[in-house]
Every structure is written in C-alpha cells, then in structure tokens.
Amino acid sequence: MQSSEFDKFAQEYAALHRANIAVSGEGPEFFAEYKIRELRELCSSLGLLASTGRILDFGAGVGASVEYFRRHFPLATVTCVDVSLASLRIGVERARGQAGFVAFDGERLPFADDSFDCAFSACVFHHIEPARHVALLSELRRVLRPGGLITIFEHNPLNPLTLHAVRTCPFDENAILLRAGTLQQRLTAAGFHRCAVRYRIFFPHAFRHLRPLERWMKWLPLGAQYYVYDLR
Helix, strand or coil: CCHHHHHCCCCCHHHHHHHHCHHHCCCHHHHHHHHHHHHHHHHHHCCCHHHCCEEEEECCCCCCCHHHHHHHCCCCEEEEEECCHHHHHHHHHHHCCCCEEEECCCCCCCCCCCCEEEEEEECCHHHCCHHHHHHHHHHHHHHEEEEEEEEEEEECCCCHHHHHHHHCCHHHCCCCCCCHHHHHHHHHHCCCCCCEEEEECCCCHHHHHHHHHHHHCCCCCCCCEEEEEEEC
C-alpha cells in the first residue's frame, strides 16, 4: 500500500469508481452505505450497539463512509486513517468536522493500545502487499479494546462480476484479491481466534426486488463481496 498509488487518483476517485461499478446498476453510495448498515446490524446482533462509541475506519481514503457512519452510528466518534495525504485532505473537506482524519505511515497506527471499540475496513487489504497483512491486522488488534469488534470487507474473487470490475479499474491495477478463507487465516495469525465470514451482494440493481433474500444467503460464497469479523 503505497501513498503515491492513491495520491494520484484522489481527485478523480469518485468518478472512476462510479464508472467502474456501473455494470452493477448501483453507484458508490450504495456500496458505501450497505457496509455501514451491515456493520450496525452485526453490532446489534452481537449486543455491541451501545458500546461502539469509538470507531476506526482503516484505509478510509476520501472518507466515503463518514456520511453513513453519521447516519447509522450517530453517537459514535469516527476516526479515519490512511496513507494517502491527498485523499485525507479531500476527506477533511467533505466531512466538515463529522470525523477525524489521521495520517498513517503504513507500519504502526498512531494510536494507543485499546483506543477503539470497533475497527472497520472497506475493501482495503487487496491493495496491501500480502506479506504485510498479518502485521497490519495485529496493529488493528492492538488498538482495539478487549471485546471490541473487527470487521474487514473485501471483494470476492469467486464472483465473475467482481473480477471484471477489479480488472478494469485503474486504481485496482496492482490489486491482489483475497479469498475469505485466506483473510480468516491471516486474522487468526494476528491473534483473532473465532473469525466468521458472511457473503453479501448477490443481486444487481435489475434484480433488487430479490435482495431481501440475501439475509438467508450470507453463507453462500458467491456474493460480490464478503466480510470477516471477530471480537478481540
């Protein structure tokens, strides 16, 4: 994960992303919000909703998730961290004080141990060299309080539409997609021990009337994206 790789796309990220996912029939807003809505539902199902006051958005980029954190976690303090200074500057402008933005050197998170109740990452780790995953996941574990929740969303390489989108995306030119089982193994190596996987986004916009069925399909490894979660 090189800061220069995303600095060069920071200004045009939204337009590139919108064009790239047009085949799904949805815009970036849909994909950004569903993750935060899913996170809220997960926190509720785990009995954690009342204790998610400090949320870390790891690899937040230009802050695309901030609006939805404010909507679904209105009482939380959100901290966005990224290696791209250009992206963070844009994030500060668009967030208008609704979240904190902190630069990250790509090695050690600039926070004390046990600083957060929830660590969240939205399709970031496929941009990071695989050899560095365990160390960064260990950092996320360090800054997460005991009993805190980690939730890592990623693209599913078993889904053909996802593969097409990644292969045709300029800022994904160096991406290495991760299977869910691989990410589980790396979280386990970082000290998490009960990692679970849920798959998401099975139906494009044209079949959106079928999306209520997805709540019973989260075990099926064909969704466009998935997330792995665990408690510290």
